[in-house]
Amino acid sequence: MLKWIIIAVALIALGVGGYFGYTMFFASSDDAAGEEAAQDGAGGEALEDLEGQLVPLPTFLVNLADPLGRRYLKLGVEVEVRDEEAAAALTKHEAKVKDTLLLLLSSKTYDSLSTMKAKVELKQEIADRLNQIVGNGSVLRVYITEMVIQ
Structure with a gap:
């Protein structure tokens, strides 16, 4: 029984660590790309600068x-x-x-x-x-x- 509790705690810790890593490293770059695309669509000046x-x-x-x-x-x-x-x-x-x-x-x-x-x-x-x-x-x-x- 103790073996199953340790495995469950380890899986929960890995899940929390994976979520934290995703939000810190991958989600921030996705959000920045989305904001940049929204800015290009809303303000035509930024799009002209890129072209x-x-x-x-x-x-x-x-x-x-x-x-x-x-x-x-x-x-x-x-x-x-x-x-x-x-x-x-x-x-x-x-x-x-x-x-x-x-x-x-x-x-x-x-x-x-x-x-x-x-x-x-x-x-x-x-x-x-x-x-x-x-x-x-x-x-x-x-x-x-x-x-x-x-």
Whole structure:
């Protein structure tokens, strides 16, 4: 009889542990996916952000504006644009894009790029400059794919 009681208690403990594990690890990701789907359906803006198109830009290699002039920045960037028209405008104005980004990047110093906050600000500055060229709101996000400061 004691053997059956121990087995019953062990099964109950396993059941409670399994339920706890499910609610902590699996149910929370299911709920988050459901909330995200509801947000996409209700607010069309979030859905548009997910459907952006990535456009790679050429790698930039510039001298930084340090006093000794011995530091270089190598930056690889991909830009997420709203639609095909924005991607076409970005490639059409490639010379303006390169000029604008080269001037922006060469005005930076090592100290102004060394923190994480500075890198996030750089991404925002690049997005703002590109939006001025291809049309306001066309550039959704900027992704830094490669960054070397030497």
